[in-house]
Amino acid sequence: MRVAVADVGTNSTHLLIAEARPGGFRVLDTLKDRTRLGECLDEEDNITEEGYSCLAHSLRQFRELAASQGVQELRAYATSAMRGAPNGEAVAERLRAEVGVYPVIISGEREGQLTYLGAAGSVHFGLDNLLLDLGGGSLELARGGMGEAARVVSLPLGSVRMHAQFLSGGPASKPPRKPDLNALKAHALRLLSAEIGPFRLESGTRVFGSSGTFETLAAVILARTSPARPSAVNTVQGSEGAGVNGLSFSVAALGDLLQDLCRMTTAKRAKMPGLDAKRADIIVAGALVLHTALELLGAETVTVSAGALREGTLHEYLLEQRDWTSGLPSRQRSVLELAERFGANLAHARQVTLLSQNLYDRLQALGVLPGSHVSGGPAEDDLAANPRSLLSAAATLHEIGLLVGQSSHHKHSAYLIRHAGLLGYDPAQIDMVAQVARYHRKSVPKPSHPEYAALTPADQKTLAQLAAVLRVADGLDRSHSQSVRILDLHRQSKAEQGRGQPGLTLRVSGVHGLELGGVTQKGDLWEQMFGPLKIEVAEA
Known part of the structure; x- marks a missing residue:
């Protein structure tokens, strides 16, 4: 049995095609399209015609690729950008009618639960785990055991959202302005402090991170700490995060990197070893939110998981199918x-x-x-x-x-x-x-x-x-x-x-x-x- 799942995010849209195997699945193909839906919003946060066109093009590609692998139905979930758009449901219905794919808009809590499930299948979870998933529009904190999340909170602190709100006003030829950085950090602290209580670390709590931002930061830290391993960095950049899956880095190393990123222009950041050039503009906002959250939690290290929402969707589907047939x-x-x-x-x-x-x-x-x-x-x-x-x-x-x-x-x-x-x-x-x-x-x-x-x-x-x-x-x-x-x-x-x-x-x-x-x-x-x-x- 083959399954195709996709997630429509604020920054990018991902496709995963897999074949069920005893005890799990085998990935047949993946595709990523940087749709930047979060930048295609009008003054009232409605998705614009440009945003719709980009998304329709992406989902058409996904559907055709899935069909070429013998999968006729594409299961798609939409997250922060469509969730927050007043016309999100109308856009989803239009996509169903014109493209043949209906992206189901899910809550932030549901997003966190599915991402937790996807991460649990990619890295080794313990009895008490905390997962941070930073997307373009939101940050999810999920805490639970080895199988599923017991508590989830979703905050509007995504990297695209924070960059647009605080760091997009200055000239691209100069580093971000300190007042803007301070305002972003104060905003993140205010939202996080109100929700952080149940997520503070205890002895034995393992901390994990999921998302393209986490993977990019891990790749840059790896390049900085292991300059003699360029092949590892190239693997990270070309494999949808597989090269950094399970890689741990310290919050202190992230803090050092954040300081350097804040001193650079977008063009200079784009040339950093390990950094995905397409994230050079939003990486500062993402790194600042994550560093703020990890410090507030009291974390010392964090481990990267390449498993995310789409893997969680696939795991859930296979579990439901197994329970039903048995x-x-x-x-x-x-x-x-x-x-x-x-x-x-x-x-x-x-x-x-x-x-x-x-x-x-x-x-x-x-x-x-x-x-x-x-x-x-x-x-x-x-x-x-x-x-x-x-x-x-x-x-x-x-x-x-x-x-x-x-x-x-x-x-x-x-x-x-x-x-x-x-x-x-x-x-x-x-x-x-x-x-x-x-x-x-x-x-x-x-x-x-x-x-x-x-x-x-x-x-x-x-x-x-x-x-x-x-x-x-x-x-x-x-x-x-x-x-x-x-x-x-x-x-x-x-x-x-x-x-x-x-x-x-x-x-x-x-x-x-x-x-x-x-x-x-x-x-x-x-x-x-x-x-x-x-x-x-x-x-x-």
């Missing part, structure tokens, strides 16, 4: 094999399956759907007694028809399910799975549809109920971001329903604009079967 009963594993054979987007298939099962269980608990099993009763794999299992199969396979074509792919999916040799199901069960998948989009079941008309009235009702659940579940992952979580489903109170027909309220988190539109578009059959559905979005 818990499937035998018939559902045969369904998964069919989905893989026809190139389905397994992440989306898994999310829609889990959402469908969750909705089905909650409808049963409310008595809207008849109970199918009780303690000691039939298991999930007993298809004759449990329509939930048919729903699970249809949810996993609902998009396999995309292999044939986008147009009418719901009908193509039904055809493939009927004729692809699905094991462990009798013909009537296969037909039900095929019809539920067929109605996941477009038309609802109608008496004029021959396959639907051939069912008994009882089976027609079951089909319509299952398809109604699948349509809403699919709408809840319209962005293919796998971010939505169902928190509650309850009957509407009189206050909630107003003067309308009684219905149900679904409370969710992690919803994007596409999901809300998807549920509205696909909630027609649900309303026919269960009454009006109101979506309530929980605050992040």
Whole structure:
């Protein structure tokens, strides 16, 4: 299985294509594009047309490269620049429509958690670790154990942001002005001091750093301390940080370097051994923020991790996939094999399956759907007694028809399910799975549809109920971001329903604009079967 992930940052956009292997993954290709999105903002922080064009060009390249490696779907996350832009969601939707990639805008806390996961796969974490991740727009502090972050804070102290705010006013032909440097440091101290308490170091705490700025600073320090190792510096500059992964340097050495950087012009910094010339303008702001943070924390040394957000995204995906497949009963594993054979987007298939099962269980608990099993009763794999299992199969396979074509792919999916040799199901069960998948989009079941008309009235009702659940579940992952979580489903109170027909309220988190539109578009059959559905979005 091959996966492509990308992160859209304030300074640059990265792509990682990898193939799953037992216990991890093998990198097939990477690509980096310095989009400088943080410099393409208007006075209200909206992303400009220039910024959109740069990002669209980059994501098109990424999508084409992923397709050349046999990966049809690119999973992309966007961070600080798009997160802070009032038109960020509109830009993401436009990219989906015009480029075919939807960059999901994630919170700073989510960014820190994923970056921590990526770093944990690149360097050796101990029982107590502190990770600093400095991007172009924000600085994340994440603290946790060997596997995941327990506490994350995100601060608007990114290198591009700080350079633009404090150091861009002076002439490029001269070093930064001392008053500007002092103002930047005072600003960083003010924001950090308010949040630093839970992150102060204890005995045994290991400190790590992730980001292009950390890698560049490590490369320069390596060049300064080991001038006889030019090959090491060249490796650092040409390998996306792999050459400095695991390299430690002292905070004192960083302080010495910072003093020298502050005395140089941008042109002179660009000629420093180990320094990426494209970072020569923003490196002072980044180094100053990091040195301030590390001193405030009480750190003496820091270790560089080349693993970051995109690696964390990939690790999370593989972990979710492993947990999902290991818990499937035998018939559902045969369904998964069919989905893989026809190139389905397994992440989306898994999310829609889990959402469908969750909705089905909650409808049963409310008595809207008849109970199918009780303690000691039939298991999930007993298809004759449990329509939930048919729903699970249809949810996993609902998009396999995309292999044939986008147009009418719901009908193509039904055809493939009927004729692809699905094991462990009798013909009537296969037909039900095929019809539920067929109605996941477009038309609802109608008496004029021959396959639907051939069912008994009882089976027609079951089909319509299952398809109604699948349509809403699919709408809840319209962005293919796998971010939505169902928190509650309850009957509407009189206050909630107003003067309308009684219905149900679904409370969710992690919803994007596409999901809300998807549920509205696909909630027609649900309303026919269960009454009006109101979506309530929980605050992040």
